[in-house]
Amino acid sequence: MSAPTTEPAEIVAEGLEFPEGPVWLPDGTVLCVEIKARTLTAIERDGKRRVVAQLGGGPNGAALGPGGAVYVCNNGGFGWAVRDGRLITAGTAEDYVTGSIQRVDLATGRFETLYDRCDGQGLRGPNDLVFDAHGGFYFTDPGKLRGRAMDRGSVFYAKADGSMIREIIHPMSIPNGIGLSPDGKTLYGVETETARLWAWPVKAPGDLEMLPWHVAPHGGRLVYTAPSFTRFDSLKIEAGGNICIGTLDIGAISVVSPQGELVEQPRMNVGDTHCTNLCFGDADLQTAWITCSHTGKLVKRRWARPGLQLHESRWAGEKSNKAIQTEIQ
Numbered sequence: 001m002s003a004p005t006t007e008p009a010e011i012v013a014e015g016l017e018f019p020e021g022p023v024w025l026p027d028g029t030v031l032c033v034e035i036k037a038r039t040l041t042a043i044e045r046d047g048k049r050r051v052v053a054q055l056g057g058g059p060n061g062a063a064l065g066p067g068g069a070v071y072v073c074n075n076g077g078f079g080w081a082v083r084d085g086r087l088i089t090a091g092t093a094e095d096y097v098t099g100s101i102q103r104v105d106l107a108t109g110r111f112e113t114l115y116d117r118c119d120g121q122g123l124r125g126p127n128d129l130v131f132d133a134h135g136g137f138y139f140t141d142p143g144k145l146r147g148r149a150m151d152r153g154s155v156f157y158a159k160a161d162g163s164m165i166r167e168i169i170h171p172m173s174i175p176n177g178i179g180l181s182p183d184g185k186t187l188y189g190v191e192t193e194t195a196r197l198w199a200w201p202v203k204a205p206g207d208l209e210m211l212p213w214h215v216a217p218h219g220g221r222l223v224y225t226a227p228s229f230t231r232f233d234s235l236k237i238e239a240g241g242n243i244c245i246g247t248l249d250i251g252a253i254s255v256v257s258p259q260g261e262l263v264e265q266p267r268m269n270v271g272d273t274h275c276t277n278l279c280f281g282d283a284d285l286q287t288a289w290i291t292c293s294h295t296g297k298l299v300k301r302r303w304a305r306p307g308l309q310l311h312e313s314r315w316a317g318e319k320s321n322k323a324i325q326t327e328i329q
Contacts, residue, residue, distance in 0.1 A: 001262050008269040009290065009299035013047045016296040018087055020234070021062035021128070022289045023070065024281030030289050032298060033059035033072065036080055036087065040070060040104055043298055053109045055102060058093065061128035061234065061277070063310075066135050066160045070104040071114070073126035073139055086274075086294040092144045099123035099141065101158065114162045124151050128234045128277075130179050131311045134205045135160050138168075138187060140175040150174075155189060157206030168206055169218050172198075177235030177245060177277075181258070182308055188223070188243055190235055195226035197235075197243060197256055224260045234277035237308040239285065244307075246276045246290070253278060253290065268292055270299055280307025 017036035024030055028045045031052065040052040040059060052070075061073040077093030100116040100123060116123055129139035136159050143151020152171035155178065158164060169175075174192040180202070181188070187200045187208060198220035201209040210219025223243075226232070232254070233246035242263055247254045251273040255263040268275055272292035279289050285306040290299050 001264055009301040011297055011299050013043045013298040018293045019291040019298055020060055020277050022279040022291055023062050024279050033062055053104050053111050063129050065131055072102040073129050074100045074102050075125035099125045115165050118165045118167055127176055128178050133184055133311055136205050138178055140178050142174040172218050176233050179235050179237045182241055190232040192231050195230050195232045197224040199223050224256045236278050239306045239308050249273050251275050268299055
């Protein structure tokens with residue numbers, strides 16, 4: 001592993017209400033969800049913010065999809081608390097009804113619920129998603145917490161037009177980040193509390209090759225596990241195949257090779273231990289935008305290697321993102 005990065009990341013925006021799910025747009029705007037504020041928010045290059053949509057519930061992850069729409073994993077809402085001056089999640093919101101997948105029109109701010117159930121069962125708390133080359137998407141659902149009880153999590157595959165959804169992985173222990181290898185032949189997913197990175201070969205869209213249940217209950221191959229206490233959040237993939245994982249409790253991004261080696265673990269050093277997610281942008285895809293959620297910051301840092309150009313990038317220009325927005329002063 002290379003020497004840890006010591007210089008602080010550049011703070012792009014502050015005062016966000018638990019930001020997550022960053023998405024870089026070609027005009028330099030970064031979209032992110034604010035889970036507590038229940039919004040999809042656009043952040044300009046100068047740090048100014050504007051609300052794209054008031055989504056309700058708990059928007060948790062976002063990605064561009066076909067037609068230039070933004071697809072959002074909505075967990076249905078968290079409870080909230082402040083500890084040592086930092087915003088933290090605290091169970092399930094009192095007004096929680098269900099989780100859902102929402103589709104947002106960037107040109108108008110209008111949104112619709114694409115899915116809120118699968119095979120008659122309500123989605124519990126969708127968290128993060130990734131599109132494949134076929135226009136479908138994989139998403140995680142870690143479930144919800146209810147006092148001393150918690151759900152066992154799942155991974156789903158769905159079509160972007162709302163015509164099909166199916167559960168493809170179960171059970172997992174709080175599945176969170178999800179991503180595809182550059183060739184699309186491997187699906188990666190992490191579990192938060194176990195700090196484990198898992199992999200599944202992709203045979204066809206939404207069809208995975210599973211190991212026997214006695215090897216892993218969900219059929220995955222263990223790629224990496226943290227050697228000391230930390231927790232894993234969302235992830236993105238580099239062009240060369242490394243997996244970059246938001247790493248809680250130490251304020252870092254853990255970069256893991258496909259062979260399971262820790263390549264590096266740069267820390268943001270902005271007074272926040274909760275690096276939850278990242279995206280890559282700029283022409284060379286070597287700038288990482290990272291959400292630091294406990295203190296409500298979006299930061300950026302030059303990255304040592306280029307990020308993977310996601311399938312969503314080809315949809316970015318299909319609709320204008322210059323909608324009439326609410327500017328936040």
